Amino acid sequence: MAANAVSAANVSWDCKVPAASSTRLIAGQYLFNYDPDKSAASVVDPLIKYHKNGFIPVEKIKEKGDKVVFSWKIRTGNTSQKATLSYTASIDRKSGRFNVHAIPLGYDNSDNVGGVCKQVPGPLELK
Numbered sequence: 276m277a278a279n280a281v282s283a284a285n286v287s288w289d290c291k292v293p294a295a296s297s298t299r300l301i302a303g304q305y306l307f308n309y310d311p312d313k314s315a316a317s318v319v320d321p322l323i324k325y326h327k328n329g330f331i332p333v334e335k336i337k338e339k340g341d342k343v344v345f346s347w348k349i350r351t352g353n354t355s356q357k358a359t360l361s362y363t364a365s366i367d368r369k370s371g372r373f374n375v376h377a378i379p380l381g382y383d384n385s386d387n388v389g390g391v392c393k394q395v396p397g398p399l400e401l402k
Contacts, residue, residue: 287397292390300377308398
């Protein structure tokens with residue numbers, strides 16, 4: 276995914292997962308914009324881009340020392356095959372370590388994958 280920085284007010288991360296998840300619930304790249312002053316954040320990955328055509332708001336934000344944790348949900352599919360996917364991602368601001376956990380609500384499986392984030396000028400917007 277290509278993105279441009281539009282201002283320097285927010286903290287933004289480009290997070291990458293080195294290996295595809297076995298369940299395909301977790302994408303290879305996540306982009307985050309975070310405005311700690313407003314306690315607001317947004318996220319995009321290829322699945323979100325496909326279904327929502329851009330960033331979506333993060334529903335929950337928790338800060339724990341050097342970590343920031345984001346949670347969001349996305350509804351996918353057409354009228355006959357819908358699913359709601361619940362995600363939680365944590366970013367360690369010092370080390371750049373990234374972990375994302377995905378759960379398709381109403382199903383038995385889930386996935387958890389680690390990667391790395393790089394802080395980038397932001398906020399980001401899709402080209």
